[in-house]
Amino acid sequence: MPPITKPAEYQITDQRSRFLAVAHPVASLEEIKAVVAARRKKLRKANHHVWACRFHDEHGRLVEQARDDGEVGRPGWALLELMRRDDSEGMLIVSRIFGGVKLGPGGVRRAFRAAGRGALRAGG
Numbered sequence: 001m002p003p004i005t006k007p008a009e010y011q012i013t014d015q016r017s018r019f020l021a022v023a024h025p026v027a028s029l030e031e032i033k034a035v036v037a038a039r040r041k042k043l044r045k046a047n048h049h050v051w052a053c054r055f056h057d058e059h060g061r062l063v064e065q066a067r068d069d070g071e072v073g074r075p076g077w078a079l080l081e082l083m084r085r086d087d088s089e090g091m092l093i094v095s096r097i098f099g100g101v102k103l104g105p106g107g108v109r110r111a112f113r114a115a116g117r118g119a120l121r122a123g124g
Helices: 029-042 075-086 104-122
Strands: 008-014 017-024 048-056 062-067 090-097
Touching: 008 104, 017 029, 017 104, 029 048, 029 062, 029 090, 048 075, 062 075, 075 090, 075 104, 090 104
Parallel strands: none
Antiparallel strands: 008 017, 017 090, 048 062, 048 090
């Protein structure tokens, strides 16, 4: 499984909403919580911080989790699907700064997926 070795950022704009994505190396749930907390502090205007992760724990078991943070369209699972498809190990977090136009569940999912894909490609 190719791990994410360094943070890589990517940003897209869809219907005036900005989607700021970061692919980040992590090895535990505590690291994930720290990354999410730092992201919330850095991007105070962001309404949602959707994330997905894949990593091996200290026992060698694969841990996969995704969180939608109240966003519609299950974008956390879309990010996890991207990581599974690329067989990536680490974390993807995408923060949305709402631009005033509702995208609907399908549009939200597509926008988060595009931002996450860009961050994975920017990282290697």
